[in-house]
Structures are given as C-alpha cells and as structure tokens.
Amino acid sequence: MSVKHSLLALLERGPAYGYQLRSAFESATGNTWPLNIGQVYTTLNRLERDALVEAMPENDSGQRPYRITDSGRRHLAGWFASPVQAADRPRDELTIKLALAVTTPGVDVADVIQRQRTATLRLLQEYTRLKAAEDQPELAWRLVLESMIFRAEAEIRWLDHTEAVVARTGRPEPRPFPQHADESETEVLQEKR
Amino acid sequence: MSVLQLQGVTRVHGDGDNAVNALIDTDLRIEAGELVAIMGPSGSGKSTLLNLAGGLDAPTSGAVLVEGTILASLNKKKLAALRRRSIGYVFQDYNLVPSLTAAENAALPLELDGMAAGKARTLAHAALEEVGLDAKQGDRFPDELSGGQAQRVAIARALIGDRRLVLADEPTGALDSVTGEEVLKLLRRRCDEGAAGLLVTHDARHAGWADRVVFLRDGRVVDSSAPLADAETLLEGAQ
Numbered sequence: 001m002s003v004k005h006s007l008l009a010l011l012e013r014g015p016a017y018g019y020q021l022r023s024a025f026e027s028a029t030g031n032t033w034p035l036n037i038g039q040v041y042t043t044l045n046r047l048e049r050d051a052l053v054e055a056m057p058e059n060d061s062g063q064r065p066y067r068i069t070d071s072g073r074r075h076l077a078g079w080f081a082s083p084v085q086a087a088d089r090p091r092d093e094l095t096i097k098l099a100l101a102v103t104t105p106g107v108d109v110a111d112v113i114q115r116q117r118t119a120t121l122r123l124l125q126e127y128t129r130l131k132a133a134e135d136q137p138e139l140a141w142r143l144v145l146e147s148m149i150f151r152a153e154a155e156i157r158w159l160d161h162t163e164a165v166v167a168r169t170g171r172p173e174p175r176p177f178p179q180h181a182d183e184s185e186t187e188v189l190q191e192k193r
Numbered sequence: 194m195s196v197l198q199l200q201g202v203t204r205v206h207g208d209g210d211n212a213v214n215a216l217i218d219t220d221l222r223i224e225a226g227e228l229v230a231i232m233g234p235s236g237s238g239k240s241t242l243l244n245l246a247g248g249l250d251a252p253t254s255g256a257v258l259v260e261g262t263i264l265a266s267l268n269k270k271k272l273a274a275l276r277r278r279s280i281g282y283v284f285q286d287y288n289l290v291p292s293l294t295a296a297e298n299a300a301l302p303l304e305l306d307g308m309a310a311g312k313a314r315t316l317a318h319a320a321l322e323e324v325g326l327d328a329k330q331g332d333r334f335p336d337e338l339s340g341g342q343a344q345r346v347a348i349a350r351a352l353i354g355d356r357r358l359v360l361a362d363e364p365t366g367a368l369d370s371v372t373g374e375e376v377l378k379l380l381r382r383r384c385d386e387g388a389a390g391l392l393v394t395h396d397a398r399h400a401g402w403a404d405r406v407v408f409l410r411d412g413r414v415v416d417s418s419a420p421l422a423d424a425e426t427l428l429e430g431a432q
Contacts, residue, residue, distance in 0.1 A: 114408065118418045121232075121397060121406050125418065128401035132381065149398060156397040164234065 003035065003043045008052060008068055008076040015056055015067040018044065028140045047072065094155070098162060103174040113163045117156055124152040194261045196358050196389035197223040197246055202255035204241050204412075215241040217412040218255070225357060228381060228390040230400035233409035239393045240362070242409070246391055247360050248276050259358060277306050281351025281359045283380075285366035287343040289335040289350075295342075296321060296331035299350040306354070320349040324379055341372035345379065352383055359383065361392045365399055377402045 010016065010024050018040045025035050044066055047053040052072035056065045068076070094116065101107045127149045131137065137145070199221040206213045216238040223229050231239050244250035245257050248264045257264045259279050264272060281302075282288070289298045300317035304310055321331045324345040335343055344364060351359045361380060365373030381402045384390045392403060400406045408416045 110410075114410075114416050117408070118406075118416045121400060122418045124397055124401040125403065125406065128398075132378065132402070149401065152401075153396075153398040160234065 002079070003039060004047060005076065005079045007040070007043055007047065008072050008079070011053060011066060011068040012073065012076060015065040017059075017063040017065045019063075020065075027138075029144050032144050102166060102171050105174070109166050109171065110163060113159050113166075117159045120152050120155050120159070124149060124156070127152065195222040195258070196225050196260055197221070197391065198256075198258040199242070199246070200256045200258070202242075202245060202252045202257060204238075204245060204250065205253045214412045216245070216252075219412075219414055221407065221414070223358075223389045223391060225387050225389050226384060227405070228384040228392060228403045230392045230394055230403035230406045231409060232394060232397070232400055232406055236411075237409040238412040239409055241412075243360055243362055243391065243393050246358075247280055247282060248272050274306070277302055278354065279356055279358055281348075281353070281356045283344070283347045283351050283359060283361040283364045285363040287335070287340075287347045287367075289343055289346055291335050294332050294334055295326065295338060295346045298335070298346055299331075299353055302350060302356070303354055316353060317349070320353045321346065324349045339372075340368050341375060344368065344376045348376070348379055348383065352388055357388050359388055359390045361390065363394055363396075364392070365394075365396070370398075373399065 006025055007021055010021050010028070013024075016024065018037060021044075022035050022037055022040050026033070044053065048055055048066070051069055052075050053066045053068055056067055058064045098109070098112065101109050101112045127145055131142065131145050131149070134141075199219050202216060202219045202221075203214065204216040206215050219238075219242065221229070221242075231242060233239050241250065245252055246259075248257070248259070251265060259275060262275060264275070267275060289295075290301065293301065296314055296317045298317075299320050300310070300313035303313035303316060308316075318328055318331050321327075326342060326345055326349070330338070330342060335346070338346065347364070348359070351361075359380070364380070365376050368376060377399050380390055380392065384404075390403075392399070394400050404419065406418045407414055408418075
C-alpha cells in the first residue's frame, strides 16, 4: 500500500494537517487499514523534501497544514495512470501450499482445498454481512469491502478449478531431487561470481 | 419446528450396476429466518436435494419434512396442495407465465388454491410492493419487465400467502452482478422477516448472503460454513 500516494490524493481535496489526513484516509478505506500518525508525519516530511507537498504557516491551534504542489499533482496523476504490478504483491502462501500439496506424499489435496474453501467462504459471508449492515454504505467503504468480496470469490473459484483439475488429471509423481552434486555446486559457484 | 428437514435422505437413480447415488444419507434443517446456500460441483447432488426438498422427487430412503409434515406420507393431491401452500420456487429463468401480468403471476398460487381472484390480486399487489414493484409495474407483462424486475415478481410469487419455504435454483444466473445482488438482498430480507430459504448456487459471492453454506460432493455433505461471530477480527486480517 502506498501511503505516499494516498496522502497526495487526500491533499488534492485541499490542504490538511497530519491528524486530518489520518482520519480521512481511515474513513476512505472504511477503517480497514489503520494508519500510524508517526507514519503520516514521516511521509509528509519526505513528500516535502521531494517538493511534492509544501508546509503552510501554522494555524491558531498550532497545526501545520500541508498542500499539494504542481509537481505533486503530476506525480499523483502518474500513479493513477499506472497499473499496479503483480510483482509488487507479496507471494501467495496459498498457491505455494497447494503446489506443494499436490506433490507431497500422504497429503489429501481435496481436504486441503475444502478446508480453505470453507475458511474463505466464511470470510466472504462475513464481508457480505458487513456490507448488508448498512443500507447506503459510503462509496469508498463499499468499494473496499467489495474488493475483498471479489478477491475471496476469485480464490474460491480458483480452488474449485484446482479441485476439478486434480480430480481429472490425477496427481503428478514428485520429481526426484537433482542427482548430481556438482550440478548444484556449479550453481553456487555461478552465484558467487 | 424446522421449516425444512431432511433426515438421512438417500436418493438412488437407476438400479443394479447402473445405480447412481445422487444423494447419500443427508441431514439438513432449515429454520424460519434462515437462508442456507448449497454449493458443489456439477453432479454433486445440489439439484437432487432441491427437488427432494420441494417434493418434486421422493427419496429412496430417509424422510423429507416440510413444516413437520413428512412429504412421503401425503397422497398426490395433498402433496400438490402442500407444495402450493408452503413452498415457493425461484428459478434462473423466472418461469413467469407470459400471458399473465406481473400481479396475475404473483396471485397465481393463491388462485390455484381457490382464493377469489379479486382478493388474490390485492394480496399480489401488496406482495409486489414488498419487493419494490409499484401498481403500474404490477400491470405489466413479463416481456415488459427487466430481468431484475421479473425475478422480483418470482420472489413475490414464491412467498405470497403463508408460504414460508422458498427454494431458489441459481436465481441470479441470468442477471448482471449488481441486479443479481439486489435479488439476493431481497431474498435475504424475506428470510430475515421469517421465511426459510434454500439457495442453490455455484457463485460464492451469492452464497455469501447465506447464514450457512453447505458443500456437497458426490452426493454427500462434506462441510458447512457459518460466519464467524466477530466481524472485527476479519478486518484486522485484511490489513
């Protein structure tokens, strides 16, 4: 998650100081990602250093609002214009777990899949319940919740698909470990170089 | 008393070497106010379960009870009457009678049950209003309604009168995702108001509206899920 770009986006609404930015961020994301106030100020300092925002004079209550600069606006526009790269996302433990499950002797893959499906569906039910709790949820909050709902749904569909593929093709024999000791040594040597 | 109860229900199609166990020793209870979703791959027994619950098919062994009555104990005529009075159906393709208006469609189960047309029509308009359709829309024919409106009519029809059990088979299959969600919300609301719902779906997002999700595989219940008690813990997990 980019705190930097989130703050720039919020400042595009108008000048604001740290606490205002924090609460605006949390309300825009339905309090899903609480933001540390220290993190807000550190980020503001960095944005100021890079001339993407500028500090305004302190107000009567001693708070210092920031405003976005033209350079900050261009930077923000660039962020909105570029897609999030898959490589920016962390490795998916579930994918790795299932990839290992199909090749590990004695593991009941269908069982692993079913447990995950139930757990993910339970999450999905709960997200839906949160969504149903408000008749007219704030659009940003709704969007965050629906993103989680669709992700959970995608995961379940992928699990369904994996289950069907495994049932149809059977499980592969695990490949033996590489036999030649010098092979891996060569790799180590290459890495050293 | 559960609105729907399946006790050790098994349904075998064919016999001898050709026997196929469509559903095996299945127990299920649905109480008033509850929406239960059934999920599972094709051929897992979802449709069989729905047909048995609706009295459209009879179990090979075990019993199906609707509001305490064992369906197998009824003769054909009584079973038809119970289906008319207690069970409503919602299908993917709405199944509205094209030559009847929305209100006439919704009134149909009452009229078939012997209620005077005028009274049935008044109740139908009230039922349509509950699903968000006004008198003008009630006078339209199915082909003059959008998919979402047609499915609302089907839900009004399914729950008109004293009927408390609604069986829904992929009810959002023909609708776009936002309209489909509105239909699900409506079904959810009708259950919150005291109906019992059984929803067959392959769509996890729609199953998310249920209180419980039952998974079927090869004719058996393999798992079931109910939401966690504490919603807050989830959001922590999403960070």
